[in-house]
Amino acid sequence: MEDVKQKNRSRLCSICNDKKAALKRPKTQEQICRECFYSVFEEEIHNVIVDNKLFKSGERVAIAASGGKDSTVLAYILSELNRRHNYGLDLFLLSVDEGITGYRDDSLETVKRNEIQYGLPLKVVSYKDLYGWTMDEIVKAIGLKNNCTFCGVFRRQALDRGAALMRTDKLATGHNADDMAETVLLNILRGDIARLSRCTLITTGEDGPIPRCKPFKYTYEKEIVMYAYFKKLDYFSTECIYSPNAYRGFAREFIKDLERIRPSAILDIIRSGENLRISTSTKMPDQGTCERCGYISSQKWCKACVLLDGLNRGLPRQGIGRTRGAVLSKDREQIRTDSEMKGSISQSKPCGTLDF
Amino acid sequence: MHLTIEFGGGLELLCQSVKIHHVDVDMKPGEDKLAMRDLLSWVQTNLIKERPEMFMKDDHVRPGVLVLINDCDWELSGQLDTLLEEKDVIVFISTLHGG
Ligand SMILES: [Zn+2]
Ligand SMILES: [Zn+2]
Numbered sequence: 010m011e012d013v014k015q016k017n018r019s020r021l022c023s024i025c026n027d028k029k030a031a032l033k034r035p036k037t038q039e040q041i042c043r044e045c046f047y048s049v050f051e052e053e054i055h056n057v058i059v060d061n062k063l064f065k066s067g068e069r070v071a072i073a074a075s076g077g078k079d080s081t082v083l084a085y086i087l088s089e090l091n092r093r094h095n096y097g098l099d100l101f102l103l104s105v106d107e108g109i110t111g112y113r114d115d116s117l118e119t120v121k122r123n124e125i126q127y128g129l130p131l132k133v134v135s136y137k138d139l140y141g142w143t144m145d146e147i148v149k150a151i152g153l154k155n156n157c158t159f160c161g162v163f164r165r166q167a168l169d170r171g172a173a174l175m176r177t178d179k180l181a182t183g184h185n186a187d188d189m190a191e192t193v194l195l196n197i198l199r200g201d202i203a204r205l206s207r208c209t210l211i212t213t214g215e216d217g218p219i220p221r222c223k224p225f226k227y228t229y230e231k232e233i234v235m236y237a238y239f240k241k242l243d244y245f246s247t248e249c250i251y252s253p254n255a256y257r258g259f260a261r262e263f264i265k266d267l268e269r270i271r272p273s274a275i276l277d278i279i280r281s282g283e284n285l286r287i288s289t290s291t292k293m294p295d296q297g298t299c300e301r302c303g304y305i306s307s308q309k310w311c312k313a314c315v316l317l318d319g320l321n322r323g324l325p326r327q328g329i330g331r332t333r334g335a336v337l338s339k340d341r342e343q344i345r346t347d348s349e350m351k352g353s354i355s356q357s358k359p360c361g362t363l364d365f
Numbered sequence: 366m367h368l369t370i371e372f373g374g375g376l377e378l379l380c381q382s383v384k385i386h387h388v389d390v391d392m393k394p395g396e397d398k399l400a401m402r403d404l405l406s407w408v409q410t411n412l413i414k415e416r417p418e419m420f421m422k423d424d425h426v427r428p429g430v431l432v433l434i435n436d437c438d439w440e441l442s443g444q445l446d447t448l449l450e451e452k453d454v455i456v457f458i459s460t461l462h463g464g
């Protein structure tokens with residue numbers, strides 16, 4: 010009877026009242042069993058998809074897949090829900106190979122396994138093919154500082170290009186509620202009102218070539234990880250070997266500290282962000298197209314082309330914000346450019362995490 | 366007390382990439398119970414080889430590290446106060462590594 014542990018710590022599931030509870034939901038504080046967890050977790054995401062009309066039947070949808078926990082669970086859930094609820098979606102996995110030895114090559118192996126496990130076709134686009142440079146080569150040229158600027162700008166564009174190449178209608182990303190709360194906080198800290206209003210949108214870029222959506226907008230990271238653990242989903246977890254974003258790291262830690270004290274804090278921050286639609290004269294720059302590559306851009310050249318041009322001409326710092334010792338007024342200007350360079354803050358994850 | 370301790374989600378990198386550890390934890394003289402609180406400091410001292418701040422913060426696991434005892438969320442059993450039993454399996458998973 011060794012394995013039958015009659016512990017007074019075991020309690021019954023508050024939904025089925027039958028099985029032993031396996032976790033406490035951060036959202037509701039309910040204690041539920043594994044099976045009930047699977048069904049509420051999956052149905053909540055289904056409801057988010059339906060209520061927000063994220064997809065239309067017949068659409069071709071790319072799942073941005075990094076091999077990390079969020080995109081792995083997203084791929085699993087979307088293929089499951091697509092089958093179960095007859096969404097009629099043509100799903101596939103889209104990965105970006107930045108060319109980071111010992112990091113992306115390993116995580117891509119995970120995505121390749123996912124391709125087989127979930128029966129979803131996989132398309133990989135590489136920095137090398139798109140830009141002629143791998144991240145390893147870029148870091149060799151520019152050092153460890155600022156490389157996340159390249160990473161972020163190139164990755165965002167790589168996803169769009171990969172999606173266009175595959176004639177994609179929509180791109181789904183694995184951003185979860187914790188990521189969303191963190192982004193709200195960062196935009197407040199940066200005083201970026203325009204982005205603050207947009208960063209909580211569940212679908213963005215509807216005016217652009219390929220809209221992006223976040224089915225996990227209201228899904229807690231804890232539940233995503235618990236789901237992956239209980240379902241034994243195969244994911245990859247290592248930090249990007251090139252300098253993770255420390256500032257973002259602090260915001261993340263703050264969110265996690267808040268969550269421990271009051272788990273609803275994460276959803277509360279998202280709701281605050283949603284409600285902070287301050288009417289402002291700050292207009293987002295008009296979108297044109299890059300003269301060089303045709304990608305959407307408010308400037309003559311898009312960010313990727315500016316960075317790339319610098320790299321190719323041996324001036325890798327071109328297009329990167331702040332320079333040391335800049336005079337104050339210039340500094341202000343630099344901050345603007347800087348924030349434009351990192352404009353993807355409403356969208357992309359830091360390089361410290363694997364998702365897009 | 367014989368226990369199995371598992372690390373996941375990147376935490377294994379703090380212990381030379383070894384995910385599963387079968388360990389014997391010595392009890393304090395005169396005590397026959399081991400609380401999670403005690404186990405945490407034991408793990409910190411005996412298993413974690415680098416970046417201990419990724420595992421613990423003050424006397425608690427770092428926020429964002431999930432803990433399961435026999436596949437049950439430790440938030441159901443009193444977290445630090447949970448009393449362990451012979452052959453329990455304790456899993457630590459980081460949510461902070463990798464997206
Ligand atoms: Zn149940
Ligand atoms: Zn361009």
Ligand SMILES: [Zn+2]
Nearest residue numbers: 157160251360
């Ligand atoms: Zn990076």
